[in-house]
Amino acid sequence: MIRISNIPLPIGGGEAQLKRKAARILGIKPDAVVRLSLARQSIDARKKNDVHYVCTVDVTVADEAGVMARCRDKNVSLHEHVPYTFPPVRRSSSLPPVVVGMGPAGLFAAFYLARNGIPSIVLERGRPVEERTADVERFWATGVLNPASNVQFGEGGAGTFSDGKLTTGTHDSRISTVLRTLVMAGAPEDILYQHKPHIGTDVLRDVVKTIRLELIRLGCDVRFGHRLSGLGLKDGRVTSLTVDGPTGQYDLPCDALVLSPGHSARDTFQMLMDAGVPMAPKPFAIGVRIEHSQAAISAAQFGPAWEQLPPADYKLSCHLPDGRSAFTFCVCPGGSVVAAASEQGRLVTNGMSCRARDGALINGGFLVGVSPADYGSDHPLAGAAFQARWEEAAFQLGGGDFRAPAQTVGDFLAGMPSKKLGSIEPTYRPGVTPTDLDRCLPGFVTGTLRAALPIFDRKLHGFAAPEAVLTGVETRSSSPVRILRDDTFQSPVRGLYPCGEGAGYAGGIMSAAVDGIRVAEAIAQAL
Numbered sequence: 001m002i003r004i005s006n007i008p009l010p011i012g013g014g015e016a017q018l019k020r021k022a023a024r025i026l027g028i029k030p031d032a033v034v035r036l037s038l039a040r041q042s043i044d045a046r047k048k049n050d051v052h053y054v055c056t057v058d059v060t061v062a063d064e065a066g067v068m069a070r071c072r073d074k075n076v077s078l079h080e081h082v083p084y085t086f087p088p089v090r091r092s093s094s095l096p097p098v099v100v101g102m103g104p105a106g107l108f109a110a111f112y113l114a115r116n117g118i119p120s121i122v123l124e125r126g127r128p129v130e131e132r133t134a135d136v137e138r139f140w141a142t143g144v145l146n147p148a149s150n151v152q153f154g155e156g157g158a159g160t161f162s163d164g165k166l167t168t169g170t171h172d173s174r175i176s177t178v179l180r181t182l183v184m185a186g187a188p189e190d191i192l193y194q195h196k197p198h199i200g201t202d203v204l205r206d207v208v209k210t211i212r213l214e215l216i217r218l219g220c221d222v223r224f225g226h227r228l229s230g231l232g233l234k235d236g237r238v239t240s241l242t243v244d245g246p247t248g249q250y251d252l253p254c255d256a257l258v259l260s261p262g263h264s265a266r267d268t269f270q271m272l273m274d275a276g277v278p279m280a281p282k283p284f285a286i287g288v289r290i291e292h293s294q295a296a297i298s299a300a301q302f303g304p305a306w307e308q309l310p311p312a313d314y315k316l317s318c319h320l321p322d323g324r325s326a327f328t329f330c331v332c333p334g335g336s337v338v339a340a341a342s343e344q345g346r347l348v349t350n351g352m353s354c355r356a357r358d359g360a361l362i363n364g365g366f367l368v369g370v371s372p373a374d375y376g377s378d379h380p381l382a383g384a385a386f387q388a389r390w391e392e393a394a395f396q397l398g399g400g401d402f403r404a405p406a407q408t409v410g411d412f413l414a415g416m417p418s419k420k421l422g423s424i425e426p427t428y429r430p431g432v433t434p435t436d437l438d439r440c441l442p443g444f445v446t447g448t449l450r451a452a453l454p455i456f457d458r459k460l461h462g463f464a465a466p467e468a469v470l471t472g473v474e475t476r477s478s479s480p481v482r483i484l485r486d487d488t489f490q491s492p493v494r495g496l497y498p499c500g501e502g503a504g505y506a507g508g509i510m511s512a513a514v515d516g517i518r519v520a521e522a523i524a525q526a527l
Helices: 015-026 064-070 104-114 129-142 175-184 201-217 266-275 294-308 382-398 409-414 443-459 509-525
Strands: 002-010 033-044 052-061 076-078 098-100 121-124 221-224 227-234 237-245 248-253 257-259 279-281 284-293 317-319 325-332 336-339 349-352 361-370 404-408 432-434 469-474 481-483 496-498
Touching: 002 015, 002 033, 002 064, 015 033, 015 052, 052 064, 064 076, 098 104, 104 121, 104 175, 104 201, 104 257, 104 509, 129 201, 129 336, 175 509, 201 221, 227 266, 257 509, 266 279, 266 382, 284 294, 284 325, 284 349, 284 382, 284 443, 294 361, 317 443, 325 349, 325 443, 336 361, 349 361, 349 469, 361 443, 361 469, 382 404, 382 432, 382 469, 404 409, 409 443, 409 469, 496 509
Parallel strands: 098 121, 098 257, 121 221, 257 496, 404 432
Antiparallel strands: 002 052, 002 076, 033 052, 227 237, 237 248, 279 481, 284 361, 284 469, 317 325, 325 361, 336 349, 404 469
16 A cells, blocks of 8 residues: 655545545545555644644555556555564463553463463453452542552553553564454554554543453463462472462462562562562662643644644653653643552552543643662662652651642742642542652752753643643652563563563553564564
């Protein structure tokens, strides 16, 4: 087929107009276009008085060779879609692989193993997404936390209560098959071509459930409320697992373990340390959630046309002279700041949007990079201890009942504790306590955030609006550890396949799902 890139399309323009533009570029009549499909769509808002879509389309015509011979447009090329192919299966073990964790890495590892004839046992410490959703809503309404079923733990992983964002900085060829799998499971088809695709947490819950039902249909044994609590090793290999289940502890024979625990499984990290599994501390980022008026941000990004366009987001970063950096992360247009704690006495925030992104506020992580040099120790779990320290401080500062500490941007820049908040009413539940965020974050973090605010405001007018609200703390931007593995995707403990974001090899839904497929390939090919 023929691919045409960089086609401008006015706001409100439709398929018919896009077809006419494509035909004109190719030098043919519109009715000579047999088929046209969007391959990519983005918004060009560089000129606020001329905001428009930019499209890439795939076109089928009868005389492809003739059209290509005549066309001289640099944006026109031949394109062939190469479908993903799972490698030949060589595995001959009588034992099923065991997948620990039902976040995107675990789900996609189990799915691609099962659809290629290798059904697995899938262990998830949390609950099915329907029950998990009820547990999370109860926590947000009452402040009563279920440590086994929350925003971090349960079917779908932490991304289930975010925005279902599918952006990634990787360019792996498996990305397209991840997107198509999600569409087959009920995700909207526009994720196949949007520049910044997202599913929305409300839709993602149904997608996750559909994948689980397909795993069961393919022969997988899916077990909820089953937590990995120990490894049986012999001659440097995994031979069995110890599992804490609803009716007690049991041993499970195993020679291939997909370990995708998520970035908050601190008890699992400690168990692995005790078992001698090699790990290393890893950089991550901490900071706050910042909330603005969605209308103000959309107007700043898109100009007068903002009401005709989807809610705007942003992506900002800066590097300061002292070597520190600040950046925005996991921005949720029309969304809310959510309580994301997984442990008693420790407070964590995250952001979430539904598919419609129709809330009045936009929030984003406003973070500062930290590295092992900041942790005060070279212990592999020093990063997790660093996180816990500031989560405990935030819990106490908020009042000790999972209310979050909050401060207006104006007060934060002035170095004054907030006594009350202004026109931006925080979306965080079960509520916030106006206070001084310097008391629950390292000094170098608050100093970097203060220095970054005016820089970001110059890039996006209104980012440092005095009434904007900072809610703390966000500490779970990524895993604080990396479970070491080699080019066979195995730990030095053979048969153990660290996988996904929690193991230190991904940074979001897409990259974690891709890593799950790569690990599935490695298990299928291993003799």
